[in-house]
Amino acid sequence: xxxxxxxGMRYGMGNEVLxxxxxxxxxxxxxxxxxxxGAGKTTLLKLLYLAHxxxxxxxNFFGKDLSTIERxxxxxxxxxxxxxxQDFRLFDHLTAFExxxxxxxxxxxxxxxxxxxxxxxxxxxxxxxxxxxxxxxLSGGEKQRVAIARAIINKPDLLVAxxxxxxxxxxxxxxxxHLFVALNKEGTTTVVATHDESLVKAVGAPVLRLDKGGxxxxxxxxxxxxxx
Amino acid sequence: xxxxxxxxxxxQNLREGLLPWVIGVMLFLCTLSLTGALAIGSGLERxxxxxxxxxxxxxxxxxxxxxxxQTEAALRLLEATPGIEKATVLxxxxxxxxxxxxxxxxPIGANLPxxxxxxxxxxxGSTINPAALSERLKATASGAQLDxxxxxxxxxxxxxxxxxxxxxxxVVMVILSTIAIVIxxxxxxxxxxxxxxxxxxxxGAEDSTISTAFDVRYLSHGLKGGLLGxxxxxxxxxxxxKMAERMGQGLISASLPITENLWWLALLPIVAxxxxxxxxxxxxxxxxLEMM
Numbered sequence: 001x002x003x004x005x006x007x008g009m010r011y012g013m014g015n016e017v018l019x020x021x022x023x024x025x026x027x028x029x030x031x032x033x034x035x036x037x038g039a040g041k042t043t044l045l046k047l048l049y050l051a052h053x054x055x056x057x058x059x060n061f062f063g064k065d066l067s068t069i070e071r072x073x074x075x076x077x078x079x080x081x082x083x084x085x086q087d088f089r090l091f092d093h094l095t096a097f098e099x100x101x102x103x104x105x106x107x108x109x110x111x112x113x114x115x116x117x118x119x120x121x122x123x124x125x126x127x128x129x130x131x132x133x134x135x136x137x138l139s140g141g142e143k144q145r146v147a148i149a150r151a152i153i154n155k156p157d158l159l160v161a162x163x164x165x166x167x168x169x170x171x172x173x174x175x176x177x178h179l180f181v182a183l184n185k186e187g188t189t190t191v192v193a194t195h196d197e198s199l200v201k202a203v204g205a206p207v208l209r210l211d212k213g214g215x216x217x218x219x220x221x222x223x224x225x226x227x228x
Numbered sequence: 229x230x231x232x233x234x235x236x237x238x239x240q241n242l243r244e245g246l247l248p249w250v251i252g253v254m255l256f257l258c259t260l261s262l263t264g265a266l267a268i269g270s271g272l273e274r275x276x277x278x279x280x281x282x283x284x285x286x287x288x289x290x291x292x293x294x295x296x297x298q299t300e301a302a303l304r305l306l307e308a309t310p311g312i313e314k315a316t317v318l319x320x321x322x323x324x325x326x327x328x329x330x331x332x333x334x335p336i337g338a339n340l341p342x343x344x345x346x347x348x349x350x351x352x353g354s355t356i357n358p359a360a361l362s363e364r365l366k367a368t369a370s371g372a373q374l375d376x377x378x379x380x381x382x383x384x385x386x387x388x389x390x391x392x393x394x395x396x397x398x399v400v401m402v403i404l405s406t407i408a409i410v411i412x413x414x415x416x417x418x419x420x421x422x423x424x425x426x427x428x429x430x431x432g433a434e435d436s437t438i439s440t441a442f443d444v445r446y447l448s449h450g451l452k453g454g455l456l457g458x459x460x461x462x463x464x465x466x467x468x469x470k471m472a473e474r475m476g477q478g479l480i481s482a483s484l485p486i487t488e489n490l491w492w493l494a495l496l497p498i499v500a501x502x503x504x505x506x507x508x509x510x511x512x513x514x515x516x517l518e519m520m
Contacts, residue, residue: 049430052520072434074520079432089427093238103431105234150431 001027001189002048002158007057009043017043019213021057025158025191030184030220032200033193035210041193042162044210048191049083049160050074062157079107082151082188086163088143090135090150096122096142097131100149107154121149125179141172148179152188159183161192165199177203236428237421237441244445247413248452251406255457255500256464258402259493263465265395272388279377283348283358285315289371290341298369299344305368306346309361311354318345406500407507410446414511417442429519439512443505450504454497462493 002025009018018040025031035041046052047059050066059066061077069077090099097118104114122131125145135143144164151159161180165173177192177199184190194200200207207218285302289295299317306315318326323342331340350356362374418425428438 050520051426051430071517071520075429075432075434078430081430083430089423091236091238091424091427094236102234102236102428106428106431106433106437154432 001025001062003058003060004047005058005060007047007054007059009040009047009052010055016055016213018047018054018210021215023208023215023217025189027157027189028184028187030181030190030203030205031192032203032205032207033191033210034195034197034200034207039210040213041210044215045160045162045191045193048158049081050078079103079154080157082154082156082159084144084147084151084159084161084164086166088135088147088167090143090146092135095132095134096127096138096146096149099135099146100153103150103154117153118149121153122146125149141168141176144168144172144176145179148176152183155188157189159188159190161190163193163195165194165196173199174202234433234437235441235444236424236438237417237445238424244413244417244449247409247449248456250409251450251453251500251504252456252460254402254406254409255454255496256461257457258399258406259458259461259496260464261395261398261402263461263490263493265392265399268388268392268395272385276381276385279381281350281352281354282377283350283356283361284375284377285346285348285365286343286373286375287346287369287371288343288373295344295371298371299346302346302365302369302372305364306348309356309364311351311356313349313351313354315346315348318347403503407503410450410504410507411511413449414442414446414508415515417445418512418515425516425519435513435516438516439509442508442512446508447501447505450501451497453504454500457500458493458496462490465490 004024005022007018007021008016009021010016021044033041033044043052047054050061053059053066061069062080064077091102094102100118100122101114104117109117119128119131122128125148127142127145127149130138130142130146133142135146138146144167148161148164151161159180164180165176168176173196180190180192181203192199201221204221206220209216209218285306287295287299287302289298303315303317306312320342323345327342358374358376358378365372365374425438
């Protein structure tokens with residue numbers, strides 16, 4: 001579904017942050033992205049959610065070569081990608097409902113459809129009683145669940161999460177990760193960047209390990225229940 | 229939140245809130261300059277039209293009997309000339325009244341040699357050649373001097389054109405300054421809302437969706453500023469008109485705008501809003517193209 005071949009990335013005239021990155025994401029797969037700070041995780045994620053184009057190499061999204069995709073065509077591809085950030089990036093002046101509704105409204109969905117979908121999804125992430133709360137009144141875990149709901153309201157083909165558990169406690173981390181696994185089981189290709197190796201072990205999914213701009217692949221293991 | 233525009237921008241902050249006031253000040257200056265330029269144009273047009281339909285003949289002869297003889301000869305010639313509606317000799321009292329601003333009140337018949345003045349009214353659309361008429365008057369009455377007001381009127385009209393050009397220049401500069409202010413404001417807004425714009429892009433928003441949010445906001449700024457500016461300028465014009473009324477007739481009152489011809493002032497806020505919105509749209513679209 002998504003393929004990176006010998007991808008390199010540099011900002012301006014600086015050194016390459018990513019060097020010869022090659023991997024592919026199959027439809028419905030779950031992939032962790034791990035690595036020390038400065039290894040290029042965020043840069044690789046930005047390439048994955050189309051915030052940047054690579055400096056070199058081939059990137060293929062849903063069967064289309066990124067280098068040949070016109071700028072005007074990017075919004076359609078981006079609507080197939082959901083993004084969750086460590087710092088949530090919710091619109092502070094909008095309610096939880098309005099934040100989650102934004103992607104649907106961008107696609108011109110009807111008001112009644114939007115209301116049904118958003119309420120259902122916020123209920124699924126356990127926020128049915130916080131529909132009209134603004135982000136300032138939500139806890140870190142609640143904000144992240146709103147952010148996840150916003151990222152998946154369009155039923156994206158690819159979900160990219162950048163340190164989604166970075167600002168929440170261990171219990172909430174585990175619950176959020178259950179959400180990602182549940183979404184993946186419904187067919188959403190999921191990439192989660194994390195520092196937390198215990199979460200990686202708990203899920204047991206394959207790992208892309210970034211170090212010094214390069215990438216190595218590690219197969220998934222058997223999920224480990226952190227309670228045991 | 230529901231509506232055709234997807235307004236993802238938060239409520240305006242203090243810095244943006246000042247923009248309508250700045251646009252208002254610009255519109256105030258623009259309105260006054262524009263009104264001034266148009267008023268000078270239409271006022272002088274009316275004034276010069278009334279002067280162009282009049283001539284003055286002066287009989288400057290020392291001897292009263294000779295002056296009377298030449299006045300009668302000149303009157304006969306003028307009345308017989310096609311294109312002249314009426315020729316009237318001004319009474320001494322009227323001449324003294326005309327001179328009083330310079331000489332003060334003097335009794336009629338004071339020992340002051342004053343010429344005889346004949347006021348000539350031309351027929352509407354008359355095509356009299358002042359130079360030829362002057363020649364014929366000289367031949368009939370040697371002391372007759374024809375004044376068609378052209379010498380000093382052309383100087384005033386030249387001056388009026390220069391003032392109009394200057395005021396037009398002020399209008400252009402004010403419009404350009406307003407555009408520059410909106411561009412700066414818009415860039416500041418783009419920087420302030422950079423993260424929001426990036427999120428919108430990542431959610432799949434098209435540039436048009438994002439720029440429409442700015443369009444709506446800047447349209448509102450332009451409309452508010454335009455209304456403020458035109459409102460204050462209308463107040464200032466009304467005040468000037470009242471003051472001029474008290475000063476009486478003359479060049480000043482002739483040059484003042486006629487209020488019933490100022491209906492176009494109502495269009496200025498719409499023009500201001502359109503300029504502000506289009507400037508914002510251009511600025512935002514250009515900035516968005518630099519983003520992926």
